[in-house]
Amino acid sequence: MDKPVTLGFVGCGNMGQMAHIANYAEIPGIRLKALVDVKQEQARKVAARHGIEKVYGSVAEIAADPEIDGVVCIMFWGLQEEPAIQLLRGGKHVIVEKPLAGNAAAGQRMVEAARQAGKHLVCGYMKCHDAGMQWARQRIVQRGRINQAHLFFTGGDWWANLGKPITTSEEAPQGWGTEHWMPPGLSPAQQRAFSFFINIYSHHLGIFRFLLGSELKFQSIHPEDPCETVLFSAGEAQVVLMRTRMACDWWEEKVRVVFDDGYLDVAPPPPMARNLSARVDEYRKGQEGQTSTLTQGIAGWSWAFKRQAEHFAEVCSGRAEPLVPGEHAWRDLLLMEEMARTYPAD
Ligand SMILES: NC(=O)c1ccc[n+]([C@@H]2O[C@H](COP(=O)([O-])OP(=O)(O)OC[C@H]3O[C@@H](n4cnc5c(N)ncnc54)[C@H](O)[C@@H]3O)[C@@H](O)[C@H]2O)c1
Incomplete structure (x- = not known):
């Protein structure tokens, strides 16, 4: 054994x-x-x-x-x-x-x-280990040239009624609310933006790399506090990351990858929902009189964690x-520092 x-x-x-x-x-x-x-x-x-x-x-x-x-x-x-x-x-x-x-x-x-x-x-x-996400990646490889990918995020109930961890009243080192870990030279507004980026967008940069199979290049950021749209390129594809304010009973995070002949939608579940995987919808336009198809991939019961x-x-x-080797996540930190430095200083 x-x-x-x-x-x-x-x-x-x-x-x-x-x-x-x-x-x-x-x-x-x-x-x-x-x-x-x-x-x-x-x-x-x-x-x-x-x-x-x-x-x-x-x-x-x-x-x-x-x-x-x-x-x-x-x-x-x-x-x-x-x-x-x-x-x-x-x-x-x-x-x-x-x-x-x-x-x-x-x-x-x-x-x-x-x-x-x-x-x-x-x-x-x-999220890169999610069974639906992995099925989506297989489909994308088979679909060929990617024209665009966009991700819409608003979040929602991420804990999904998982229960309570054991806690005690012991002292622990401070994390949030301290700035000792910040990259140098950011204004307070840029620091706030950077905290959000590395907390939330780190997942999204990882999702884009995983689904598209290529590295992102940062192009521009368009803030509208507390939300923003960020533009990247990945090879020939245009990549858009959008966050907005929206009341939500569920968890709203959806990627669409667009091809010449249709698209693939991937919707990850609330992060802590045990036994749920990303829902995948694949649309393919029918060629020359053939019927178009909309297929739903259901990866079965599993949890990305x-x-x-x-x-x-x-x-x-x-x-x-x-x-997800550390080197990928390090490159994402470089990208997010670039985004934060481009963010309005006040
Ligand atoms: N993957 C996701 O979707 C997701 C969701 C939420 C949070 N996170 C990440 O998880 C991280 C941890 O979150 P958390 O809620 O578990 O934090 P937490 O503060 O509840 O737990 C951290 C623990 O580490 C201990 N600790 C700190 N320094 C230590 C040291 N030097 N040696 C030993 N123990 C030490 C603390 O005492 C504490 O118990 C967050 O910072 C966030 O980046 C990821």
Whole structure:
């Protein structure tokens, strides 16, 4: 029998518990060896709930544990550079949440640490692991030339009634509301815009790269506070990212990829909705008197976060390459810094 993939965890806040540890605990063939959080009481309770063997007192102990193959390091983006680099230098594969870091320079240091260690650094763009999204990518490859892609985002109920994580009243490092992680030289308005971009648009830049199979080039940004339209190009295709204000009972996020003979629509589900995958509608104009078709792809019950966890276990066992390597997410940070610097300064 294969040796189980042995994992460590750093950070067991909302996402660490609900989107990551809970999924790894359900995957056969994985040993949950150790957990660290500065909130030690919370870590003990979470470890007991999910069957994690040990609670260590520091990231250094996880980095030094020779049995641990990979670490799921989930914390606020401005805090994760140092622990991620320590873990990579300790010889662990590492997955972090999106965005990769709070600025491109920090992201580059993380990517460089992974390269030097010969380990994988993975960024948690879980939407690229969504079963519907992956089906859409297969269809796009078969459809040929892409004329345009646009993504409309307004968001909505992202938690989808998932339940409550374990919490304690222990102190933790501050994330939101501090600016120490910001790229230098941004005005307060640009800082606000940048925070939003790296929190939300990091997913969208990842979706475009995944679906279109090419890198985006930034062209221009058209703000209308608190919303904006951003224009990019990807090869010959025009790419548009639109955000607007809209009351919504559900989760509104939809990509349309346009070809000469029709389009493909992909609508990711609310991020925390277990067992839902992206809905895909494919329209193809009939040729020379043939009937046009509108096909709906239903990928079945699955959750992008669970599929991401399964894939990271494969990466740790050497059976798969990362779908979203840190380097991609670093390039996205560069792009979003460019967007923020072009955003009106006041
Ligand atoms: N993929 C998505 O759709 C999605 C959705 C929401 C949030 N996120 C990302 O997840 C990140 C984490 O969000 P969260 O709600 O879990 O945050 P959180 O604050 O609830 O949890 C972070 C945990 O990390 C711990 N921590 C901080 N520094 C530490 C250190 N050096 N060593 C050990 N533990 C440390 C904190 O004590 C806390 O328990 C967010 O910053 C965001 O980028 C992603």
